[in-house]
Amino acid sequence: MSRFLDSVARCRWALPALVSAGFAFVVACEFFPILNDYSKVVLITVGINIILCASLNLVNGYMGEFSVGHAGFMALGAYASALMTIKWLPASFFELPMGVLFGGVVAALIGFPLALLSFKTRGDYLAIITLAFLMIVKSAIENISYLGGPRGMTPPVLTTLPWTFFWVVVTLWVIRNLVYSKFGRAITAIREDEIAANAMGVRVREAKILAFVTSSFFGGVAGALYAQVNFFIDPKSFDIVKSTEILVMVYLGGIASLGGSIIGAVIFTILLQVLQPLGTWRMVILPLILVLLMLFRPRGIMGMRELPWFVPARELFKRLRP
Amino acid sequence: MSALLEIDHLTKRFGGLCAISNCDVKVEAGHTHGIIGPNGAGKTTLFNLITGIYKPTEGHIRFRGESISGLRPGRIALKGVGRTFQNIRLLKSQTVLENVRIAFDSQLHYSPLEAMLRVNRFGRDETKSVAACLELLDPFGLADHAHDLAGDLPYGSQRKLEIARALALKPDLLLLDEPAAGMNTGETSDLTTFLRWVKEHYRVTLVLIEHHMHLVMNLCDRITVLDFGKTIADGTPDEIRANPRVIEAYLGGEGDE
Numbered sequence: 001m002s003r004f005l006d007s008v009a010r011c012r013w014a015l016p017a018l019v020s021a022g023f024a025f026v027v028a029c030e031f032f033p034i035l036n037d038y039s040k041v042v043l044i045t046v047g048i049n050i051i052l053c054a055s056l057n058l059v060n061g062y063m064g065e066f067s068v069g070h071a072g073f074m075a076l077g078a079y080a081s082a083l084m085t086i087k088w089l090p091a092s093f094f095e096l097p098m099g100v101l102f103g104g105v106v107a108a109l110i111g112f113p114l115a116l117l118s119f120k121t122r123g124d125y126l127a128i129i130t131l132a133f134l135m136i137v138k139s140a141i142e143n144i145s146y147l148g149g150p151r152g153m154t155p156p157v158l159t160t161l162p163w164t165f166f167w168v169v170v171t172l173w174v175i176r177n178l179v180y181s182k183f184g185r186a187i188t189a190i191r192e193d194e195i196a197a198n199a200m201g202v203r204v205r206e207a208k209i210l211a212f213v214t215s216s217f218f219g220g221v222a223g224a225l226y227a228q229v230n231f232f233i234d235p236k237s238f239d240i241v242k243s244t245e246i247l248v249m250v251y252l253g254g255i256a257s258l259g260g261s262i263i264g265a266v267i268f269t270i271l272l273q274v275l276q277p278l279g280t281w282r283m284v285i286l287p288l289i290l291v292l293l294m295l296f297r298p299r300g301i302m303g304m305r306e307l308p309w310f311v312p313a314r315e316l317f318k319r320l321r322p
Numbered sequence: 323m324s325a326l327l328e329i330d331h332l333t334k335r336f337g338g339l340c341a342i343s344n345c346d347v348k349v350e351a352g353h354t355h356g357i358i359g360p361n362g363a364g365k366t367t368l369f370n371l372i373t374g375i376y377k378p379t380e381g382h383i384r385f386r387g388e389s390i391s392g393l394r395p396g397r398i399a400l401k402g403v404g405r406t407f408q409n410i411r412l413l414k415s416q417t418v419l420e421n422v423r424i425a426f427d428s429q430l431h432y433s434p435l436e437a438m439l440r441v442n443r444f445g446r447d448e449t450k451s452v453a454a455c456l457e458l459l460d461p462f463g464l465a466d467h468a469h470d471l472a473g474d475l476p477y478g479s480q481r482k483l484e485i486a487r488a489l490a491l492k493p494d495l496l497l498l499d500e501p502a503a504g505m506n507t508g509e510t511s512d513l514t515t516f517l518r519w520v521k522e523h524y525r526v527t528l529v530l531i532e533h534h535m536h537l538v539m540n541l542c543d544r545i546t547v548l549d550f551g552k553t554i555a556d557g558t559p560d561e562i563r564a565n566p567r568v569i570e571a572y573l574g575g576e577g578d579e
Binding site for chain 1: 428
C-alpha cells in the first residue's frame with residue numbers, strides 16, 4: 001500500500017491531471033446543479049483558507065518569522081476590492097478579477113513597510129509589531145466613514161468556485177516557484193541561521209522584503225475573494241481571532257510545506273463545519289486539538305516535508321526529509 | 323603592490339571591554355596569512371569586524387583599496403570575502419548541496435518575477451547552479467553525500483563543507499577560523515596539504531586563525547600575533563618563532579611556567 005502511495009506521489013503527471021480535472025469540475029458546478037449553494041460556499045472557504053495558509057506559511061514557515069497580522073492584509077484586500085466592485089467599477093466579467101488584483105496590490109504595498117520593520121526585529125517582537133499593525137488596520141477602517149465604519153460594507157456576491165480555484169492554483173504555483181528558487185533558499189537560510197546566511201552572501205533584506213510582500217499580496221487576494229462571498233464585510237471579521245485561525249491552519253498543516261498548507265486548510269475548514277452543531281463548544285474543541293497537536297506533533301502534519309508533486313523535477317533528487 | 327586587505331588602527335570596544343585595540347594587519351594578495359594569539363586575544367572578533375558582523379569603534383578596514391568598514395555583512399561577502407566559523411555554522415537541516423547552492427546563488431542573476439513565473443534565465447541558471455555546485459563538492463569528497471543533510475556529516479566533513487561553501491562565493495579572500503580545531507596530527511597535516519591545494523586551485527588569499535603551530539608555521543607566508551587585542555608581532559614564521567614577546571605571550575613572562 002505504501003509503495004503504491006509512493007509511486008503515486010512521485011508521478012509527475014498526477015498533479016497537472018488533478019488540477020485539470022478539478023478545474024473541469026468547478027466549471028461544471030457553475031452550469032449544472034451538482035452541488036448545492038452551501039457546499040459551494042464551503043468549498044470556496046476551503047480555497048480562500050488554502051490561499052491564506054500558503055501565503056502566511058511563506059513568512060511564518062519558510063522564513064521562520066512570527067507574523068500575526070495576516071488578517072490585516074486580508075482586511076486591506078477585502079476593502080480595496082469592495083471599493084472597486086461597489087463604487088468604482090461597472091458590473092462586468094472583469095469586475096471580480098480586477099477587484100481581486102487590486103486588493104492584492106494594496107495589501108502588498110502596505111506589506112512593504114512591515115518588511116522594513118522585520119530588518120530590525122525578529123521573533124516575539126515582530127509578532128507584537130504585526131499585532132499592532134492588525135489593530136491599526138482594524139481601527140482605521142472602523143473610523144473611515146467612506147468605508148462604512150463599524151457598520152461595514154455590502155459588496156456584491158461575485159466570487160465563484162472557478163475563480164477561487166484559479167487563485168488557489170496561482171497562489172500555490174507562484175509560492176512553490178519562489179520557494180524552489182534562490183530566493184526561497186535565501187529565506188530558508190535566514191530561518192536557519194541569519195549570520196551564516198549573511199556570510200554566504202545572501203541578500204537578507206531583499207529576501208525578507210520579497211517574502212513579506214508576496215505573502216501580503218496573496219493575503220490581500222484571499223481577503224478580496226472573501227469579501228465577495230459573504231454579502232457583507234465589517235472590521236470585526238478581520239480581528240486577531242481571524243489571524244489566529246490562519247495560524248492554527250498553518251501549524252496544523254505544517255510549517256514550510258505547501259502540501260501541509262492545503263491539508264491544514266482543508267481539515268480546519270471541514271472540522272469547523274462538522275462541529276457546527278456543537279455551537280460555541282467548537283471553540284473549546286478546536287484549541288484543544290491545537291494543544292494536542294503541539295504536544296504530539298509540534299511541526300504539524302507535514303512540517304518541513306513536501307509532497308513530491310510540488311517539488312520541481314530539477315529538485316527531486318532531494319531526499320524526502322524524515 | 324598594494325595589500326588585498328588593510329586593517330588600520332582598528333579598535334572595537336564592547337562597553338568597557340576593549341576587544342581589539344589599535345590593531346594593524348596587512349594581507350598581501352596571494353599570501354597565506356596566519357593570525358595567532360592566546361585565547362581571548364581578539365582573533366575571532368577581528369574576523370567578525372572584517373566580515374561586518376561587528377561595526378568598528380574606530381579605524382578602517384580596506385579590501386582591495388576600498389573601505390568596507392560599516393558595510394552590511396551580506397555586502398562584504400558579495401565583494402569577495404568568504405569565511406568559515408569557529409563553531410561550524412552550516413544549515414544543518416539542509417542538504418550538503420543546498421548549503422553550497424545558497425552561497426553560489428550570489429552568481430545567479432534572475433529576478434524575483436522570473437523566479438515566480440519560471441521563465442527566461444531561471445531554468446538555465448538553476449541547472450548551471452546544480453552542476454557547478456556538484457563539481458565544487460567533488461574535490462572535497464562530498465559529491466557522493468550531496469543529498470545528505472549537512473548536520474549528518476562527520477565533523478571533519480562539516481569543516482570541509484564550510485570551506486566549500488565559502489568558495490562557492492568565488493571569494494578573493496577566504497577567512498578560516500580554526501580550520502584544524504578538533505583534528506589530530508594526521509588530519510591536521512592532511513589539512514595543510516588540502517589548504518595549499520585550495521589556495522592554488524581557487525587562487526584565493528587565505529587568512530587563518532589557528533592554534534596548531536605546526537600548521538601555521540608550515541602554511542603561512544606571514545603571521546600576525548595578537549594579545550589582548552593588540553598586535554604584538556608581525557612577520558615571517560621564522561621571525562615570529564624567534565620573537566621574545568611572542569614567547570612571553572604564549573608561555574607567560576618571567577619564567578612563570
